[in-house]
Amino acid sequence: xSSNSDYxxxxxxxxxxxxxxxxxxxxxxxxxxxxxxxxxxPNGAGKTTVLDLICGKTKATGGSIKFKGRxxxxxxxxxxxxxxxxxxxxxxxxxxxLTVFENLEISYPSGQSVFGCLGFRRxxxxxxxxxxxxxxxxLQDLLQVEGAFLSHGQKQWLEIGMLLMQDPExxxxxxxxxxxxxxxxxxxxxxxxxxxxxxGILVIEHDMDFVEKIAHRVTVLHLGKFLAEGSMEAIRNNPxxxxxxxxx
Amino acid sequence: MKKVYKxxxxxxxxxxxxxxxxxxxxxxxxxxxxxxxxxxVGKYISYSFVAVGLVMLWGNAGVLSLGQGIFFGLGGYxxxxxxxxxxSDPISTKIQSTPGIPDFMDWNxxxxxxxxxxxxxxFPFAMAAILVLPALLAYVLGNAMFKRRVGGVYFAVITQxxxxxxxxxxxxNQGYTGGRNGITDLRTLLGWDIxxxxxxxxxxxxxxxxxxxxxxxxxxxxxxxxxxxxxxxxDREDRLRFSGYNVANFKIFVFSxxxxxxxxxxxxxxxxxxxISPSLVGIVPSIxxxxxxxxxxxxxLLGAVYGTLVVNTAKSLFSESFPQLWLFLMGGLFIAVVxxxxxxxxxxxxxxxxxxxxxxxTRRPKVSQPVVAAELVNVEGD
Amino acid sequence: xxxxxxxxxxxxxxxxxxxxxIIFGQMGVVNLAHGEFMALGAYVVYLCSQIVQDHLPSLxxxxxxxAIVIAFFVAGIFGMFVEWSMIRFLYRRPLDTxxxxxGLSLIMQQAFRSIFGAREVTxxxxxxxxxxxxxxxxxxxxxxxxxxxxxxxxxTAGLALFIFKSRTGLRIxxxxxxxQMSGAVGINTGLVDRFTxxxxxxxxxxxxxxxxTIGSTGPDSGQRYIVDTFLVVVFGGSxxxxxxxxxxxxxxxxxxxxxxxxxxxxxxxMTLTAIVVILMLRPKGLxxxxxRV
Numbered sequence: 001x002s003s004n005s006d007y008x009x010x011x012x013x014x015x016x017x018x019x020x021x022x023x024x025x026x027x028x029x030x031x032x033x034x035x036x037x038x039x040x041x042p043n044g045a046g047k048t049t050v051l052d053l054i055c056g057k058t059k060a061t062g063g064s065i066k067f068k069g070r071x072x073x074x075x076x077x078x079x080x081x082x083x084x085x086x087x088x089x090x091x092x093x094x095x096x097x098l099t100v101f102e103n104l105e106i107s108y109p110s111g112q113s114v115f116g117c118l119g120f121r122r123x124x125x126x127x128x129x130x131x132x133x134x135x136x137x138x139l140q141d142l143l144q145v146e147g148a149f150l151s152h153g154q155k156q157w158l159e160i161g162m163l164l165m166q167d168p169e170x171x172x173x174x175x176x177x178x179x180x181x182x183x184x185x186x187x188x189x190x191x192x193x194x195x196x197x198x199x200g201i202l203v204i205e206h207d208m209d210f211v212e213k214i215a216h217r218v219t220v221l222h223l224g225k226f227l228a229e230g231s232m233e234a235i236r237n238n239p240x241x242x243x244x245x246x247x248x
Numbered sequence: 249m250k251k252v253y254k255x256x257x258x259x260x261x262x263x264x265x266x267x268x269x270x271x272x273x274x275x276x277x278x279x280x281x282x283x284x285x286x287x288x289v290g291k292y293i294s295y296s297f298v299a300v301g302l303v304m305l306w307g308n309a310g311v312l313s314l315g316q317g318i319f320f321g322l323g324g325y326x327x328x329x330x331x332x333x334x335x336s337d338p339i340s341t342k343i344q345s346t347p348g349i350p351d352f353m354d355w356n357x358x359x360x361x362x363x364x365x366x367x368x369x370x371f372p373f374a375m376a377a378i379l380v381l382p383a384l385l386a387y388v389l390g391n392a393m394f395k396r397r398v399g400g401v402y403f404a405v406i407t408q409x410x411x412x413x414x415x416x417x418x419x420x421n422q423g424y425t426g427g428r429n430g431i432t433d434l435r436t437l438l439g440w441d442i443x444x445x446x447x448x449x450x451x452x453x454x455x456x457x458x459x460x461x462x463x464x465x466x467x468x469x470x471x472x473x474x475x476x477x478x479x480x481x482x483d484r485e486d487r488l489r490f491s492g493y494n495v496a497n498f499k500i501f502v503f504s505x506x507x508x509x510x511x512x513x514x515x516x517x518x519x520x521x522x523x524i525s526p527s528l529v530g531i532v533p534s535i536x537x538x539x540x541x542x543x544x545x546x547x548x549l550l551g552a553v554y555g556t557l558v559v560n561t562a563k564s565l566f567s568e569s570f571p572q573l574w575l576f577l578m579g580g581l582f583i584a585v586v587x588x589x590x591x592x593x594x595x596x597x598x599x600x601x602x603x604x605x606x607x608x609x610t611r612r613p614k615v616s617q618p619v620v621a622a623e624l625v626n627v628e629g630d
Numbered sequence: 631x632x633x634x635x636x637x638x639x640x641x642x643x644x645x646x647x648x649x650x651x652i653i654f655g656q657m658g659v660v661n662l663a664h665g666e667f668m669a670l671g672a673y674v675v676y677l678c679s680q681i682v683q684d685h686l687p688s689l690x691x692x693x694x695x696x697a698i699v700i701a702f703f704v705a706g707i708f709g710m711f712v713e714w715s716m717i718r719f720l721y722r723r724p725l726d727t728x729x730x731x732x733g734l735s736l737i738m739q740q741a742f743r744s745i746f747g748a749r750e751v752t753x754x755x756x757x758x759x760x761x762x763x764x765x766x767x768x769x770x771x772x773x774x775x776x777x778x779x780x781x782x783x784x785x786t787a788g789l790a791l792f793i794f795k796s797r798t799g800l801r802i803x804x805x806x807x808x809x810q811m812s813g814a815v816g817i818n819t820g821l822v823d824r825f826t827x828x829x830x831x832x833x834x835x836x837x838x839x840x841x842x843t844i845g846s847t848g849p850d851s852g853q854r855y856i857v858d859t860f861l862v863v864v865f866g867g868s869x870x871x872x873x874x875x876x877x878x879x880x881x882x883x884x885x886x887x888x889x890x891x892x893x894x895x896x897x898x899x900m901t902l903t904a905i906v907v908i909l910m911l912r913p914k915g916l917x918x919x920x921x922r923v
Binding site for chain 2: 744
């Protein structure tokens with residue numbers, strides 16, 4: 001049906017080894033545009049490492065990662081960001097000393113060079129975009145609050161907001177609802193469904209109920225290798241997966 | 249106009265602070281001291297340039313350099329070389345075996361001016377060198393280190409090593425650089441005698457003006473998006489990369505800016521004090537300049553000046569009367585600033601101001617506390 | 631002959647670097663006062679020498695080895711005090727540790743100056759350390775050089791054994807690699823830190839004691855080698871003991887060779903420049919740690 005070049009993200013034979021230990025082993029993964037893919041697996045399965053490899057935080061020792069047909073391996077982090085990939089980290093990574101507004105503003109994708117920053121103007125267009133993204137992530141009333149004073153869940157939302165400012169075509173979220181209360185989780189489900197309309201999303205999560213509500217497809221990793229892939233229901237009933245991860 | 253007021257002058261508070269400093273430096277101090285003491289203050293003002301640069305580099309960008317003496321010295325030596333050549337014209341030096349070259353070269357049996365000295369005959373070149381050379385050096389060093397993600401402690405230790413290398417290099421080449429004694433006996437700048445009292449007053453005011461200029465430049469840079477980027481970089485450098493920034497370039501930029509400021513300070517030092525030597529370039533002076541910024545409050549441009557003045561005044565007071573005590577105090581100062589007063593004088597000022605405001609009966613809504621978000625948002629259930 | 635002077639320097643650098651590698655490489659703490667701990671060890675030996683000379687002259691030939699042991703403990707205990715009063719508050723703030731330990735070094739230098747005077751001192755070395763081996767006419771091996779080198783190698787081997795084979799060493803390595811987990815299994819990480827820091831300082835004390843056999847000691851002797859020592863540690867890739875040894879050797883030899891060809895300071899300038907340039911090309915050093923942090 002679709003050839004490799006039609007995929008938003010195509011990972012082939014991806015391997016990374018640390019001193020002989022293969023954290024990720026010959027992984028193949030394909031994500032469509034507008035797809036919400038969830039990666040699950042027991043701890044140590046290499047899930048976060050895969051995201052690290054895609055966004056350039058860790059260097060792969062083999063394989064290829066193509067985004068919109070373009071090879072991402074070996075590029076510097078900020079170049080991968082400019083190509084259209086955004087990453088949210090496992091523990092909320094926001095700028096604690098800056099306000100919500102400033103956190104979002106910093107993520108605004110133009111004028112990010114040295115001289116660009118010196119000449120950057122906070123135009124009405126910029127302000128409007130910030131306010132609109134803030135609204136999307138439920139933080140429109142907290143624009144002047146310093147990042148340090150947000151609750152854990154709000155920090156997660158802010159980080160997602162910072163990614164949205166970059167307008168990425170692929171959004172990667174590492175445990176986006178960890179530490180959130182139930183109402184916050186429900187709001188996040190809504191948020192992700194809304195965002196997904198325009199881009200591809202890759203999510204790592206452990207909360208199976210949450211995964212069920214958002215996932216189009218689920219990929220299971222185990223010990224750095226691909227184990228299974230399919231709809232949530234198929235995965236739930238997959239004996240290999242049950243043995244390794246889901247129990248019963 | 250409103251933009252200038254807000255960004256350059258820093259709003260009401262910032263303008264008052266700047267005005268206070270200006271009044272202190274330009275009116276109160278000259279009026280209350282003789283020229284000898286004022287000249288000393290002028291010397292401290294030269295050091296302040298380095299401290300102001302460090303506020304940008306260390307306080308805001310989070311990069312600690314233990315080698316700012318290198319750039320101070322670079323500016324100082326450039327200016328000294330120009331002045332020395334002017335003072336070494338063939339007529340004044342006719343008793344030397346080779347007239348027309350600096351005296352220390354003559355003593356070292358050097359018979360013609362080394363190539364790297366020749367361009368410093370020209371005033372425009374020397375002026376340009378004071379700005380360009382340190383920026384160039386900082387650019388090269390910065391590129392070599394920041395592009396390879398050498399930061400933090402490693403970077404600090406390497407700047408220390410480079411400061412040592414440069415000071416040893418100057419020290420060991422007496423013929424070419426004046427060696428340990430440095431370059432001395434400087435007299436005139438383009439014919440104008442810099443040793444007279446009137447000249448010293450003028451040079452003092454020039455130094456103050458340039459210092460205020462550097463502070464304004466610093467404020468301007470910090471008020472742009474760059475200011476927020478630097479803060480973000482200081483706190484979460486790796487996250488900033490994933491926000492799309494090439495972090496190394498920003499570090500290089502601030503490093504070069506701080507280098508240029510330090511260099512201007514060095515040049516003003518030479519004009520006011522009349523000499524330069526490797527003792528102002530090496531490890532010890534470089535780390536002392538860091539403490540000036542730390543005492544003032546490493547995030548405060550104005551604080552940097554006060555910090556420099558306070559520490560240096562204390563130093564001259566104590567080393568005269570209690571020389572043994574001074575080093576103990578200085579060592580203690582390093583420890584105290586790190587452990588007890590991380591925000592330095594600026595921090596003390598802010599705290600006192602908050603008490604005063606709280607103590608006064610009328611509430612001033614200008615000082616707003618950050619609101620705890622949890623109070624604002626009502627999360628249902630739990 | 632030049633080769634041997636390099637070996638003496640190598641021994642001193644090695645001992646200093648070992649102490650620093652433990653503190654910096656293992657704990658990530660930067661101790662700019664490390665040189666002063668070395669000077670402390672040297673002064674302790676000097677003090678012992680004075681006491682023995684004035685009150686127990688019969689012990690003259692034997693006191694030296696005992697003095698070295700005393701130097702180790704004095705430096706170590708003082709290190710423990712410093713860790714307790716200052717360093718342990720600064721673990722997450724390496725740049726601040728830099729500044730605070732510089733302040734400490736100023737205080738220590740002034741203390742030396744006030745107590746022992748500004749001039750350099752030398753302990754009276756025992757007879758058996760003086761003179762040299764002359765296996766042949768042209769080869770002249772100074773005994774003190776051999777002693778220092780032997781001491782360094784012995785200490786290095788002892789340290790390696792301790793860190794990698796003993797229970798305490800295991801605790802140290804565990805705390806360094808995973809603090810939280812170590813605390814969770816009952817290791818008192820605070821005490822381990824204090825001990826590790828004290829160990830590093832104690833070794834510096836021994837370096838100082840060894841140093842007295844090849845040079846005199848003054849209040850700023852510590853400053854002379856601190857930059858070199860840091861470069862040795864960083865150059866070797868601070869996580870590796872093997873790297874530290876290789877690095878100390880390279881740098882010491884490099885320095886004495888270049889000092890032979892160029893005059894005094896320029897020799898040192900050449901070596902330092904070479905190291906800095908290499909470090910810029912290979913920031914992780916010769917034997918970088920390959921473990922994913």
